[in-house]
Amino acid sequence: MNLLPTEEQQQIVDMVRGFLAGNAPLERLRPDKFGQIGNPDAALWPKMAELGILGLGVPEDGGGLGLSAVEETLTYIEFGRALVSIGVLGATLGAHLAARDAPDVAAAIMGGSTAVGLATPRGAVEHSDGRFSGEFHLIEADEAEFVLLLTSEAIALFRNEDFTDRSARLSMDSHMRLMRARLDDGKALGWSSVTEGVDHARANLLIAAYATGLAEAALAGAVDYAKVREQFGKPIGSFQAIKHKCADMAIAAEVASCQVSFASVILAKDSEESRFHALAARIVAVDAALKNGATGIQVHGAIGFTAEVEAHLFVKRAHLIDFIGGDQRVQKAQFIGADAVM
């Protein structure tokens, strides 16, 4: 039993972190002088594909690197820290689904030439045997060829054009492109229900890992600021009100990080307990991301409310991912119904 990364795992973390520091610094998300916000991450996919990141956890015979959910999870924490477009989730999960039934699609996704958007329900979803109907939000789907749908009951991959009645919307998280669309008896290219295999649990786990990254980065930003910003002649981090806020953020991030690691090891073993532990991870990690996002703004004082620092981006991204496949309320309702895993 060991819940710390191995040397090889740490090397992967360092590689991804180094790549993102060079290619996706947080400053890329600052609005320009006209207040316009672009979406700069589309250019990342081919580069990430080159490093094998998009097919990291896909089995080697499916064209991936054949690493486990543990390594995937570690990279997703880094994605969250760098606020990488949540479209990456479409790529990873899409590649997993496609690798089984549509190897050429999987190859295209892992190669970075084909983007995968995300779909999440706006209301009730009808579903029977791989055919889905309902109203959805599409996220980061504008230039995507495929769309990965996550509901609380299933995970499924579609061609983007299967979605109709599309209309663009401004997103609360202004960096993420958003639209409304619908599916009418749309047939999935591949899909799994929540009760079979680990595809659905993997989605919750990677969302949890991403959320953990958000929580950690919000903490890091707050601590950095609390060390240098002075009020009444002292760094604000020396005041208990701020210090204890940072401590609470550190606790929340640690809780999330531990459970995410734990769940990733369980899932890597393909264990029956995956669903339970991935849900637990999602609940504590999204909670941490929301709380740390909000507290991070508060620690920054007035500047936290501005677009001149990144503090606000974490809470917005946290809200966005909260709703993907069902918000905390939906997840908790599922979780309290689940059998105990001791």
Place this chain on the structure above:
Amino acid sequence: MNLLPTEEQQQIVDMVRGFLAGNAPLERLRPDKFGQIGNPDAALWPKMAELGILGLGVPEDGGGLGLSAVEETLTYIEFGRALVSIGVLGATLGAHLAARDAPDVAAAIMGGSTAVGLATPRGAVEHSDGRFSGEFHLIEADEAEFVLLLTSEAIALFRNEDFTDRSARLSMDSHMRLMRARLDDGKALGWSSVTEGVDHARANLLIAAYATGLAEAALAGAVDYAKVREQFGKPIGSFQAIKHKCADMAIAAEVASCQVSFASVILAKDSEESRFHALAARIVAVDAALKNGATGIQVHGAIGFTAEVEAHLFVKRAHLIDFIGGDQRVQKAQFIGADAVM
């Protein structure tokens, strides 16, 4: 419009406060050296009756002082501050109910010679036209002649002997005598439903006022301690962690106190809005009592966990009154169903 006590009202507060300081100091509730806890408040009733306190709000033609719910509420804040036996609620509400239909009972209660216990449901209550069946807790009913029952739907006065299958229980709040008992189609001497008149609203209002007193006294104890107790060479009240806890307690007490005053003025006008405002008062005030009770212990540090200070008594009494006639969950369920009062 004025939400501050008039001079006459302030005189009543001062009179009650003076009486309680002399006759019911908090120290009376310290365990003796054998750890035994008595219940010293039975002796208070005749003295309070002499001052007219037990029939303060009963109309003059019913044998009371004919003051309003405003004055009653102000005295109940003092009762809460002094942790007066919650049996007083049986007396006040019982006198109100009896004054209409059983004036001799009302006179006996207001005269302090006849104690009134309290009953609160342990589960579902069957009720039809003044006849009640179910399982109950009796509080402070051991030597009482009457028992006042409060449910979320009705308020009713019974003879103590109407309750059967009695068995004593130790109470979480060790100063309050507790037993289980049942009613089988017991006929009330007098009763009102939640939808008629202000009897039921008065019960919620006085519970709220009592809770406000608990919240205020817990705050006062914490602030006194924070000013004198030193750690690391400074009074602990100078540390933000403690100072901000006290500030939060002060806010909670002020919220409760304002809404309780407001609701008392509404109820004194016999307004249709009484039910709404008394429920709101009960929700914020019991919340304040529970929170301040818990925070008060925390501010006291290790000694807060002991019977050598009163801190713990407030949270226990708060839990006890929370359950009288339905806990916060029950009250909130009712309140969210109520029509808006703007």
Place this chain on the structure above:
Amino acid sequence: MNLDYTAEDELFRAEAREWLDANVPREVRPPDGPGMRDFDLGWQRKQFEGGWAGVSWPVEYGGRGLSLTHQLIWYEEYAKAGGPNAELLFVGCNHAAPTIMARGSDEQKSYHLPRILSGEVAWCQGFSEPNNGSDLGGLKCRAEIVGDELVVNGSKIWTSSAHLADWQELLVRTDPAAPKHKGISWVICDMQTPGIELRPILIMTAPGHHHFNQVFYTDVRISLSNVVGEVNDGWKVAMSTLGFERGTAGMLENIRYGAVVERLVDMARQRLGTSALENDDIGQRLAQLRAEVTAVRAMTYRIASRAAIAPPGSEASLARAFFSQLQQRIRRIALDIIGPDSIELPDDDPWIRPYLRTYSNTIAAGTSEIQRNIIGERVLGLPR
């Protein structure tokens, strides 16, 4: 204690209701820019012309000279009628005007007060500086006295709507040698004066919104006749304004929130059903919020009752600290009730942007931390 209103009060209430029903603007208020300025000033003019702009302002300054109870009745009816949150008017009506009334010269009064009241001009604040957000005593923006003018050099920050304002209430250091809280002056500054430059500060509510500004002053010349109160006495002048802000100025906003919660209750009932709501997590939280916002109204009444006897003191900080965090919890639950569509931010959005705005409420006018220090030290008497 009483909630009695005289027949005259009730008549006033009926008149207010009638006028508001007929006149409250129905169009959506633009969230920023000149459109917002036009909207807010236009609405102020309309209220002024109707005789409702200065209910409790003295008659000599164009008001109706009525009591705080009348003001409260007006606010209640305003909230019930869904009157707009015309924030651009706030500094002028609730900061600058009360300060000028209390400490201004006759000339200052006769020039500025009517213009503020009638919606001709908008004001902004110039108190905070880049390195002392919460610590007003440490302000550094310099003003040298040269002849009968002040020459201002320095910078102010977090100035709401400076880009839309005509005038600014400006705190400057006129005596750098004096102790921290002395040597400060309170000055009326014309935003068109040469030497003033703005740097817009983009805020988090949506791309392109800026609302805040940093203001730079380079040899900005302001006549000494624009100093309110005495030179070097600006700290005390400013404190009277801040006391007002912490006291009664927030009343309208507090009362408005009752209506916000009722809209949420309606939405929740529609989404979940009235009886399913009872023990539901959302229902229980909403019940708590509903009770708390009801209590806020009671707190407002108590503040008004106290204000009838003495100027608002630090007790008002209890209500303020409570309200700012309550507001955040109220706005937050909207997302849970709305559900998935919360991730959208439509132009006419009534919920998400106000939710994001709450992140500035716990910071503006002193962070929650500072508020709690004030409560601990000034209300409870705990040591510093």
Place this chain on the structure above:
Amino acid sequence: MNLDYTAEDELFRAEAREWLDANVPREVRPPDGPGMRDFDLGWQRKQFEGGWAGVSWPVEYGGRGLSLTHQLIWYEEYAKAGGPNAELLFVGCNHAAPTIMARGSDEQKSYHLPRILSGEVAWCQGFSEPNNGSDLGGLKCRAEIVGDELVVNGSKIWTSSAHLADWQELLVRTDPAAPKHKGISWVICDMQTPGIELRPILIMTAPGHHHFNQVFYTDVRISLSNVVGEVNDGWKVAMSTLGFERGTAGMLENIRYGAVVERLVDMARQRLGTSALENDDIGQRLAQLRAEVTAVRAMTYRIASRAAIAPPGSEASLARAFFSQLQQRIRRIALDIIGPDSIELPDDDPWIRPYLRTYSNTIAAGTSEIQRNIIGERVLGLPR
């Protein structure tokens, strides 16, 4: 990362489970008094005789010399089997013994360790003093060196179960002239020594419970051979114990809480029905607690993983601070699930008394405030 167990681990687990199933006491543990002492020591003896008392203790001291993983497996099975919370053993097994192992003389080791392990004796702690609860460096209880003895005068407070203990780990000031954290010694004190008097401190869980004591020392003579480590080096000796307490010693308790939450889930399902629970306020809060207590187990694993490399540092304070407030929330929701009968306190009550006990958990071993200072300063590097 892995959660792999070797075949030998699995065998160990199976043996542990079998032994626990057969031997965990089924009677209710007395809440106080000699009955509690007999219960706890008897249970320790039983574990010792079965070979389970010192899973990770070195073989030379009577343990099995197994890894922390084995210890964790034991704790997990112990929690699953519903093993009792034998608190009286805590100081001896988790404070005194590790300290003596690390810093004690051979004589101290050979005398005390077997007696602790076999359940012959109970220990208590003597660290806190009336005027420095959280500030150990400021302790004042004096010990003068007279010949080959220490003569102790002073007082200790918050000593759990001093009235039931045979030995005490006692911190005394042996050099009053030395700086704050120097001049302290860690001493083994026989509780039967003349000059020791106890004042029971009644606690809030129920009338007559005392649990805590104040201990007074009047010319108490203790042989110098009872000093652990060097004279005047007690601060460092104590810190190694505290580090241990903040690290792995809480593991069992953390794991036990998973079972507590599952009992609450069962109760809530019975009271409200499984599907009604889903969006119910209680169901949503329970789901949150269930997820958090699951994470606590993961935190425990991570601490164990770290401990395999280096002694526990301040990171463990994250888990500790989290767990103590989580414990309080878990115990609190029991009242909402039980409903009206929560106001009773039966003798064999499994819920209300543990709820009241949580008020000491956020205070014991450093208040939540001190824990947060430690996290802020030592983990995050914020200035003091």
